[in-house]
Amino acid sequence: MVRSQYVLEPLRRDEEFVLYRGECSNQAGSPFVLLLAPGSTRPALETLKKLEHEYSLRDELVPTFAVRPLALSQQHGQMTLVLEDPGGETLDGILRGPLEITQFLRLAIGIALALCSVRKRSLIHKDLKPSNVLVDTATGDAWLTGFGMLRASPASASRPRLPSSSLEHFPTWRLNRPNGSIVPSIRAATSML
Numbered sequence: 001m002v003r004s005q006y007v008l009e010p011l012r013r014d015e016e017f018v019l020y021r022g023e024c025s026n027q028a029g030s031p032f033v034l035l036l037a038p039g040s041t042r043p044a045l046e047t048l049k050k051l052e053h054e055y056s057l058r059d060e061l062v063p064t065f066a067v068r069p070l071a072l073s074q075q076h077g078q079m080t081l082v083l084e085d086p087g088g089e090t091l092d093g094i095l096r097g098p099l100e101i102t103q104f105l106r107l108a109i110g111i112a113l114a115l116c117s118v119r120k121r122s123l124i125h126k127d128l129k130p131s132n133v134l135v136d137t138a139t140g141d142a143w144l145t146g147f148g149m150l151r152a153s154p155a156s157a158s159r160p161r162l163p164s165s166s167l168e169h170f171p172t173w174r175l176n177r178p179n180g181s182i183v184p185s186i187r188a189a190t191s192m193l
Contacts, residue, residue, distance in 0.1 A: 006020075006022030006023060006024060006033070006035065007022065007023050008020040008021070008022045008035065009021045009022075011034070011089065011090055011093070012090045012092065012093065012131045013039060014039065014131060015039065016038065016039055016043075016047055016050075017036055017037065017038060017039055017047070018036075018037050018038075018039050019034060019035070019036050019090070019131075019145070020034065020035040020036075020037070021033075021034055021035075021085060022034070022035050031085070032085040032087075033070065033082055033083060033084065033085050034067060034082075034083040034084070034085045034145075035080050035081070035082055035083070036051065036054075036080065036081040036083060036145075037078060037079075037080045037081075038051075038078065038079065041078070043079075048079055049148075050148025050149065051072065051079050051080075051081045051148060052072065052079075053147075053148050053149070053150070054069055054081060054146075054147045054148045054150070055069045055071075055072040055081055057069065057147055057150060058070070060121065060123075061147065062117065063084060063086065063143075064117065065113070065114040065117035065118060065142075065143060065144060066114075066117075066118075066143055066144050066145070066147070067083045067084060067085075067086060067134060067143050067144065067145040068083065068084045069081055069082070069083055069084075070082045070083060070084055083145065086134060086136075086141070086143045087134075087136055088134040088135050088136040088137070088141070088142075088143070089134065089135065089137070090130065090131050090132075090133065090134060090135075091107075091111075091130035091131070091133040091134070091135050091142075092129075092130035092131045094107075094135065094137060095130055103137060106137075106139075106140030107135050107137070107140055107142065109140060110135060110136075110139075110140040110141050110142035111133060111135070111142040113142070114133075114142045114143060114144050115128075115144075118144065119153075122152055122153045123150055123151070123152060123153060124150065124151050124152070124153045125144065125146075125147065125149075125150055126149035126150060126151060127146045127147075127148065127149045127150075128144070128146075129146070131146070132144060132145050132146030133145075
């Protein structure tokens with residue numbers, strides 16, 4: 001896969017990378033992909049290492065919380081990371097103005113679920129910022145990208161844990177529902193928003 005095969009639309013640009021949404025130019029109706037390319041024609045070695053590192057994580061990154069790498073390609077000496085496109089837009093793109101409270105909560109819960117998935121896999125993102133979060137404003141789903149600095153967290157056995165009895169002091173979250181039932185998950189709570 002090379003960049004010339006795609007019609008590209010920039011989603012975000014920073015001092016190090018440009019993230020594009022691309023549609024295959026020779027196949028109408030083909031699925032979109034994301035392309036992450038260095039923002040400079042002469043990128044620093046560290047920038048290229050981030051692309052390679054993110055690609056090396058392709059088997060660990062799950063599409064329920066992450067934008068997964070598909071390929072690492074080169075064209076005209078420019079390295080590009082090809083990523084699955086889950087849809088949505090970058091969080092920094094929608095934070096240009098105030099959000100309605102329901103939309104804010106839906107997005108916050110989606111982002112929290114994505115971060116929880118990273119944490120459950122004992123991973124540390126190390127470059128979490130709004131431009132590295134894709135969100136679907138209609139559903140609240142969120143996916144993380146920018147895993148070029150991702151590291152495994154220290155062994156979970158070395159972390160102090162709260163005794164289970166200490167958790168009994170926290171109230172159970174209940175919604176004002178007719179049957180008074182406890183919401184089994186955060187995702188179920190967002191469906192009511």
